[in-house]
Amino acid sequence: MTAPRFRAIREVGEGAWGKVYFAETAEGPRALKFLKLKAGEAVRRRFEEEARILARLSHPNLVKIHDFFPNLEEFARLCDSSAALRGLPREACGFGMDWIEGVPLDRIPGRLDAAAWVDLLAQAAAGLHYLHFRNILHGDLKPENLLRDAEGRLKILDFGLSWEGERRGAEKAVVGSLPYTPPEAYMGDFGPSGDLFALGASFYRAISGRFPYEKPLTPLGLAGVAPPPALLEIIPGFSEPLSQAVARLLELSPLRRPPSAALLLKYLRRQAGEDLLGGEAEEDFEIPKLPLIGREPDMERARAALREPAAAPRLWLLRGPTGVGRSRFLEEWRWEAVFRGYRFVEIPAGEGEAWLSRLQRDLGVVSAEDGDWVVAAERCARVLRERPSLLACSDLHRWPSARRARLKVFWSLLLAEAPGLRILAEFNDEWISETELLSVGEGEPGAVLRWVLGDLPAEATLNLLRQASLGPLAPEAALQGLVKQSGGRPMLALEGLRALALSRGEAGRQQVGDRLSLAHPSLAEDYLVSLPESVRRQAHRLWLDRLPEERAISRLHHAWALGDRATAAARGIAALRGLEARGELEALLEWAGRLKDLKDPALDRRWLHVLRAVANYRLGRHAAARAAYRDWFEAARASGPEVAEARYRFYLGLVFSAEGKGEEAERELKRALRADPNQFPEAAVYQARARNLLAARAVQLVLFGALAITWLSGAGLELARRKGAIPVSVIV
Missing domain, CATH: 1.25.40.10 (Tetratricopeptide repeat domain)
Known part of the structure; x- marks a missing residue:
């Protein structure tokens, strides 16, 4: 690409690390962004990452990059005069992008009507869907990064905090601008739902002139935080659907926000009277995370246990079969605990033998020398007893029995040292029984609290599908059919809805096996029984083929749960070799015993x-x-x-x-x-x-002979001869 010559350069803005300039080119006006300081390597990499991300994007609601300059000298050869850039270091890198003649979202003159706000929010949702579909998060949405031009087009700017994939873990830094930062970001988690929260906060600020939450939503400050007043309360006569949409975006729990930008876009298109079944957002129908439906009594018991921890047993069990929603229930539980001031820490099954190091890292304690469990427990308990804490151990059925036994010993050490700690154990009771998990005496009535999740009633399953479809995605008769086929198993019902969305007509139904990503392949035997056996098997095996090699043990788990012994046989050795390489020898022997038959x-x-x-x-x-x-x-x-x-x-x-x-x-x-x-x-x-x-x-x-001769000299020799301990020939 031959870069245009830049003219009439002038400074127009400045941020923490960079400066923005206006320039004229033969192709039209450009915005130039340069690092203004002698930045460290990490800042320069972030700046280059922003340029790399922008270079791959092409969407009407996203700013487009045109040029990249590795240093100021490179840029100087491409412009008539770089006098306006004086003061920048010679090694400053920069890039040229679209110049947007627009105003930030919160400075739009006059008062827009509700239809215009719906249109702007839909444009922002379309841009976010484009990013999220490509596994890119923005990370810093706020009104000044959302510009509206004279024609009413919205552009998303400033990708300086963007990255690929979700951020998880306590070691990650908080991202975003504080009034628009979701509460989960303070706990090290930021996914697509975090961008949606920032989008809702930006529109709330632009429409009402207020911040939705006045204080940072840190874990210690969440208890007692009330939802902000609805836009309909602040502006009488305002659009109720738009007010509800923004309120959903501002939910403190990411589980209660719209499941994705794609589904938000569908909702807004419906408000605008557009065809929901067309457009880009329909290409990738997702199984959404919805508010818990049909689990209200179980969730109320969980809230009661959190409200009065002193009156409840300290060991809590959450169990149920595959696809019943244990993980979803655990996520809801997490946010209920956080909102009530608990410290929530999770030990996931995928950590292998490193689970103790992960726990110490998440609690911010120095790892015990040589993996000393007693010392580690004391250090962890010192942090956990600072305030009420909930330690969740998920997918315990995937843990080898020896590792579960070690974990239970660690539980007892923690419970002895941290009075305010509660242990929540989640497992699939089709894989292991409760008696395999509990020690003698723990299974007695009153010693533990139990939540046993089963299939949903038909009406609750139908309600789940109605909310997931967000409108006329499927006729009522089709939803009734999915209720019957799923037997009340939530994930089966939602997988069936996804298949229905992807297939069009009878011919399309035969191709579902090729098109489904099968997030829960262990359910493939049961879901959509109308599909031929070969299609179900094909769908499952295609999904397994897409898994990376480092997840070989997951392939084996899913194949075994499905009853697909042929795939288990073909994938088994790779899984065992992975376990051997990681030193998980007990798990290796456990699986080898199954495969041997x-x-x-x-x-x-x-x-x-x-x-x-x-x-x-x-x-x-x-x-x-x-x-x-x-x-x-x-x-x-x-x-x-x-x-x-x-x-x-x-x-x-x-x-x-x-x-x-x-x-x-x-x-x-x-x-x-x-x-x-x-x-x-x-x-x-x-x-x-x-x-x-x-x-x-x-x-x-x-x-040994030499040592023996040395010892046998003297009294030892005579004693050995007398006892006949060694032949004389050896001594000779």
Whole structure:
């Protein structure tokens, strides 16, 4: 691209790190943005990231970038005069983008009618949907970054805090401008819902002239925060649908906001009388997170337990089958706890053996040396007892039994040191039973609080689908059919609605398997029973293929839950190797035990038995390791008995050596040397290793003999002869 020559440059604005200039070009006016200071490497990378993100975007409601300048000298060659840029460091980078002749959202002259505000909010939602669909978050929406031009077009500006993907974790910095920052950002979480909150706060400010919340929405300040007055209360006669939409955007809990910019856009289009089934937002129908429907009694019990923690048991259980909404219920619980001043900390299943380090990091405590549990518990409890706290342990059914046992010991240490702490354990009761989780005595009545989630009644399921469809997405008869097919299982009903939205007509229904992303593939056996078996299997396997390799164990989990043993056999070894690499040996053996019984030829049994043997060997279970090597030998001898024999005997010798059984080790290592290496060169590597072990053993015997001679000199020698402990020939 040949950059235009820039003329008539003048400064028009300034921010914390950069300056903005106006320039004329042959293609029209441009805005130039340059770093104004000798910024550090991190700031420069952020500036370059903004340019990189803008360069990939092309949408009528987003500003477009045209040029990038790595330094001031590069720019000077492209302009008639750079005098206006004096004072900038020579290494300052910058970029050129569209010049927008417009006014910020909160400075629009005159009073717009409700229809104009609906149009502006719809344009902003369209721009956000474009970003979120491409996994980009804005991160700093506010009125001055939302400009309206003379034709009524809205442009989203300033992507200096944008990034790809969600931010999670307590180590992440708070993003955004404070009056427009959602409460979850102060806890290290910022996703698409955070952009929607900032959008609602910006429009609330622009329409009413007030900030919706006067103080920062930090976790300690959330208790007792009231919702802001509705726009309809501030401006009598204002549009009720728009007032409700902005109120939903400003919900403190991200779970109560519109599930996505796409669905917000659909709602606004409906208010404007446009066809909801057309347009870009329809291309990617999402399963939304809706307010809990049909779970009100369970949620009220949760609120009561949070209101009176001293009167409630300290161990709480949340259980139910797949797809019933446990994770959704846990999210709602989290925000109820936060709004009541609790410290909420979660240990997710995906952390593996690093869960203790994750907990210490999230609580901001120094990790205990050498992983000392008692010290770690004391340090964590010191923070947890500062105020009421809720520690949630999610998806415990995915934890290996040995890790669950260690976690329960840690619970007891924490509960002893932090009186205000409550433990919330969430698990799938189709995978493990409650008795596997509780210690003796904990299961007695009154010792724990239980929430058991089941399928929803038909009316609640229908209400769920009506709210999820946001209008005439599907006829009532079709929704009734989904209620019947789902059996009241919430995720089944919503997966069915997604399939209905993606398919058009009978021919389209046959292609659902290719098009669904199947966020919950373990439900594929049950949902939309009208689809052929082959389509359901195809949908599930396509979803598994899209998972990255590092999630191999997730592939195995989902295939097993679905009952797809063929996929489990094909994916099993990759999952076991991942567990072995991460040192999760107990989980490896647990899964290997399940896979061992499969008869599918796709399962590589030689690798299965090798991984079993290695895991048992590393755990010090030598007899089990020898048995696994024997299974490997039986599976491998058909493809080359001599090579298999050499390898088998070497590993048996290795295990015997680790057990301290020297004679048995020597016997097996010598057997490994029987194969002719000239005829069977693949056996040579194991034979070389066997010779090394035999040589090491011989050295040990020589050293032992030397030590024995030293000790047997004098009185020891006579005593040994008298007792017959050692032949004279050895001493000689």
